[in-house]
Amino acid sequence: SKPANYVSSLGQKYWTDADVDQLADRWFLSEFSNSGNRMCVYISQTSDPISGGWFAYQFTAPSFPDYPKFGVWPDAYYASSNESSPAAYAFDRIQMLAGSPATAQRFSAPDLAAFGFQALIPADADGATPPPGGAPNPFMRHRDDEAHNAGSNDTTRDFLEIWNYHVDFATPANSTFTGPVNIPVTSFDSELCGFTSFNCFPQQGSGTTLDPLREVVMNRLQYRNFGTHQTLVGNFVTDVDGTNHGGIRWFELRNTGSGWSVHQEGTYAPDVHSRWMGSAAMDGGGNIAVGYSVSSTTMFPSIRYTGRRASQPLGTVEPEISIIAGTAANGSNRWGDYAALAVDPVDDSTFWMTTQYSPASSWATRIATFKLCTPPGTPTIGTATAAAPNRIDVTWTNGTPPSTSFNVYRATGTCAAPGPFTQIATGLAGSPHQDTTVSGGLTYAYRVTGIADACEGDPTGCVEATATGACLLAPTFAGLTSVTNPASTTCGLNLAWSAATASCAGPVTYNVYRSTTSGFVPGAGNQIASGISGTGYTDIGPLTSGTTYYYVVRAVDSSNGVAETNTVQRSATPTGPISTALAETFEGALSGGGFDNAGWTHSAVAGAVDWVWSTAQSQTPTHSWFSASQTSVSSRALVTPSFAPTAGSTLSFWHTYAFEGTLAQCYDAGTLEISTNGGSTWSVVPDAAFTSGGFTGTINSGFSNPLAGKRAWCSGSIGAMTQVNVNLSAYAGSPNVKVRWHEGDDSSALATGWFVDSVSLSSAAACSSTPPAPLDY
Template structure:
């Protein structure tokens, strides 16, 4: 029998909206939960939400954020591809982006920089220290789609390096974490591993985040993210060694054999790409390829990762549990829907075996909406429950670039979405998970065209295995359990050997502070109680 995970929605609110500070297409929905705040870090905007009063939010532009960290962003430059992580072990925040020349037609022809910031305390509204350094100091390639990882030893930034819109290879830099936590933070002892081979190291590296010390320097990547539409069957795993010191090194890569995954060919664009269907019948929404777009989460020596594949003509989610030390595939599975395309998944887990995946879903009947699915790992087997709708979309989404291309009769230009979502574990309660993702919240018709408006949705997922407690007071016994267990019945039995002796207790319950209470007299004889999900 698999453990039942109770799922409830806590805080659930709209974060940023297109036109309110950020006009990014797409915004790259990213964020993380800390002790007192949820930090939303998207293209164009950084927002700090008080966890208990989400309306009490502080918003600044991403450029202003970097300026406040001590960096100067020139008027010719722009910043993009944000990532943010709260590290409960050091009680600090880490954030990253890349910069680029916004005044040229093709900024990928020139070198760009990684931007990294570390907070002074656990309060993200306080001071941060920023750093800017050349992403590729060796050959000056352009870093795209940066990723960020943190563990006990190091902070890791990776990029997918390109030149003149041509993919070159993955790159990775490792920074001793202790150096960033020092009274005078420094990146002087960082190690740059160069632009490496896709064949050896995989495509789009995701350095893991790990807060329990069970994994250090772990990196995952897909063997192929969709260079063609053939089935591919490998995940690449390796690790950074001695990340706490200058001169860190890399282990040899291990190719992990997995069930085949595939990215369908997009005939409009002429290359493989996932394009979900929307209720207006369009398939012009770009949701990228087979890369691991969201962070890899490590806990208990296990790496959790998700990406997209295709099943029966629908976009589906593939998840993995991988041994961080041996690189052995412990478990994998595919989450598919007969009606919905599922895309931009992100994953996190806790030490109790609860796993949460946040993702978007859409179909010919469903606007792009925000979902979560919760699973439990028991005796090495992970079982997921039913999807939970967090926020329904309200329109079929078409951004300004797509509509302008149609007006000018230009070649097909799809609307950008994503480029990722983020799921994180609450450092004050590991049974609470927070997800940030996007949904289409309306249209702007002021130009004469229905230009799609995106919003971010920030959701708190409450998970716990229901536990009964019994206290005795005078001649009465009081049975209590979490109020989130709304799909469970309280049942009683007078004989544990009688499997068919369980009966549903007639509701006569009281509630207080999120707990449900049932009182019974001790004079009624021996009774056993359980929570049972029909």
């Protein structure tokens, strides 16, 4: 995918999901489009979502990405969707935070029996402490063993399934999606008006019943790292008494280093009303809240919440509290899919709940905020004094009830017109606090909060002071703009950026950091250059041909030695000169018959139907080749001329397709095959060779498709063409290689077929490293 101003062309968009990437202090928005199976993702360029700008991305799913749910993780933005089978995605977070072109990877899990609607949910990280380095993102679903394993079920327990997703964007073949890990839980019942009905829970004064959404663990699956242990908190609906009476099953899993297990769980159903469509979260003090919908024959759809304080016995919750009572029945069965409970990242104790209620015949959205803890009294602010150069002392007195510790917040500006307040000190035993990170000449505003029993109270009033001493501000700098491969015989990469602005006397210089690991932390150990005065740098290494290198550039004010700390990271791979061995647009430049180059062929392999030259779809400019799906057993192939790959050869093409079946039940499909003997024998291109756009399934063997059992592109829908890239280095040295696009159909229904366009074969020569300069003694 790429950042682009494409949003106006996407058609109608749905299901906006908002989140905070607390690890990067950015905002995250997503939605999907009704056109072309697009998943749209927006990342704020700064911590200010109003005026800081956004990076916009689109990714294309192989079929309609229904019910998407997202989770923030250090190595990726992870997502799930319902695409006939449960799909799991990873989007390259590091590149997206930088506004660089980003790729996505996709896996899927097998379906559960009984359910029609199928989806997993990824973990979403909260809190200041990230997951351990290299930890996979746990995707989850619940499994009612009696429903999904009939005849071989566990009669005393049911399970939470965890699927561990580890992504490697540098080498996609190393990415893994493994599971399920079965976590035993107390038995529950997913049969709510059957296993597939969208109508179940009653509402007052209406015969319309509401969707129970029994099929999924609800949004969010919240993750926290407390250092001594990690937690996963979530919920789903269960039939509490076999009468289609919904209750909230909530849970907390813990991992102390040896894997996930249940720490506590419970079912909340205190009366005859049904409760469902919940959202659960844990605050920084370990308190758990669950918000949900509630309805029955004597109650209009309403919103309530309950919670468990960290000091309560395990598995217990407090009496529920009403957020708002509904006053009418909803006019349709659709209900509450957009519920979410989040914890305020500023104080880590305020819960924010949003979901639906019914004030009239159509639903409305309500936003509520609450705390489960009892905050202490507000301290009384004292003074802020410029006590020494580059130091401001802040004083306060304790409130009533008293606090056991204090946090200090600071903003640049006066109390009358401050900037955003950020926390600069936490867990202080008492007054005063000496702020030694101030810059001379600037005015700072301060507030203080008190903490008791892991609960933060309201902030004090504001005091301000103007600092004396030297200017200690870092430059303002947007970070590295680009890294490009000059494709010269000597390995090198060219870095470029826009000039920084000095906040103090200047002048500004730049430091360059390099690593072969995406997401690396810049430091003295990976700094390769310093004191650069211009807006560009050529890294001649020594670098290794074909290796991807990642860079960060930071600006330094020479007058004070202060460097800013941007994390914008960009990458490139050095190679020698790049040559194009084949460029085919299918515009018929050679003979007017569909090909620009000699040697292309196409034929019916089984049956009588062949590929045809088409203007119905194209990548550029107007033509492509098309294989139409059939209702009879058949196959057909589009074949390249012979060529001789070298190390670093890449085959690229664009396509769009729609085949009968799903990703799990792939009946008709198209595959990519390769021959090293001029077409005498063929084999399917291995999954590991794809660097983008690889196969999505395996062809079903039950209905006589000639390509049964082969990896292929399955399902899909016709839309904007997407690019596929294949590394052919493994075939270097073979003088008579051909590639073919081979579509096969089974004996029954059909979809549209397969369009292929814009084929190219490029090769990059190896570049040679420049040895380091000799040492002078």
